[in-house]
Amino acid sequence: MPAEQRKAKARHERGRLIVAAARELAEAEGWEAVTTRKLADKVEYSQPVLYSHFKNMDAIAAAVALEGIEELGGLLSKATGLRGLADTYLSYAADHPAVYQAMFVRPTDLTFATGDIPPALRAAFASLRAGVTPFAKDDAETLTELFWSSLHGLATLQAGSRLRPDHQHHRVNHLIALITG
Amino acid sequence: MPAEQRKAKARHERGRLIVAAARELAEAEGWEAVTTRKLADKVEYSQPVLYSHFKNMDAIAAAVALEGIEELGGLLSKATGLRGLADTYLSYAADHPAVYQAMFVRPTDLTFATGDIPPALRAAFASLRAGVTPFAKDDAETLTELFWSSLHGLATLQAGSRLRPDHQHHRVNHLIALITG
């Protein structure tokens, strides 16, 4: 019954449209501006339609977050060396601040630490791990967590205008110098 | 005219009461649970009273943030060595997650980077700087920013359960080892 399939596909397509709309709106005006009504307006349906695709508003943000994780994971897998990883990570965070917030800043239902970690996130972490492993004396896992934490701190404090704006490159240099020894 | 003074003092006292109530509520149930009505209930006044003390809800959160910055600044000024600084910082963030969020995570009107940095924050930063300076080859300011960023990343990712919960001490060890060389 291809009619069924076509319908299911159209439905899935609409789900993706909602996520894309949420992402655009968040990126353009910040997450606090992403409301069900604006979102419904943008996809040209009524609000209840959103709830036939997602449990609630947070689930939509979570979908955006997952999309971002997959993108960032893909980019990191292509990056080489600590500098490549760091630059890729920080550029992504700077270029897509709203998506980055959805991924790692905003409170989210997705508790990544309790077992059900998205594969894409695991892959991203593995990329970081591969980058630091050559410089890890013993505990590569811990060093990876530290590397990630440093990047995350740099990304978020920078985004909040709490670090000198023009010195991100210097900070990255220092970080890499510390790790490579 | 002591009546005036007494009144002004009582007023100021009530302002502090509001901030304390907001802090308690945020610490107990998270910032999303801090509403003007609950807050007004807690201080046993009506909502409009809040607005005679603070411009809006965000200003209340900012007051909590400032309080936290002063507390953390005080603690850091007493801490000695990189380990002392790191432990103090991370303990504070872990023990007062809501206050820490108000300080450095939640979106806030206070744009710290554009000139009007609270003195307490400047002092806190100075404490960190004093801690890393002995190990800075040249650029202590950049290293301080990096140290802070790492601590901030560790604090927030830990708070979001995105790092192995029982390994914070290991991560700190690694960080200190990297900086001290």
Add this chain to the structure above:
DNA sequence: CTAGATTGTCTAGCAGTGCTAGCATCAACT
């Protein structure tokens, strides 16, 4: 081809949010 069931979507509404206008009430001063 029609009757019934099912699916999909929308309108309307609830409870709760931040915030404010305007009315009381109470204190102070002449």
Add this chain to the structure above:
DNA sequence: AGTTGATGCTAGCACTGCTAGACAATCTAG
């Protein structure tokens, strides 16, 4: 004692996330 000013309140607006129930369109079966 009467006027004036400050102070807190009630009531309400425009908005939020979310949902129940009505309506229409589509598919199924006789």
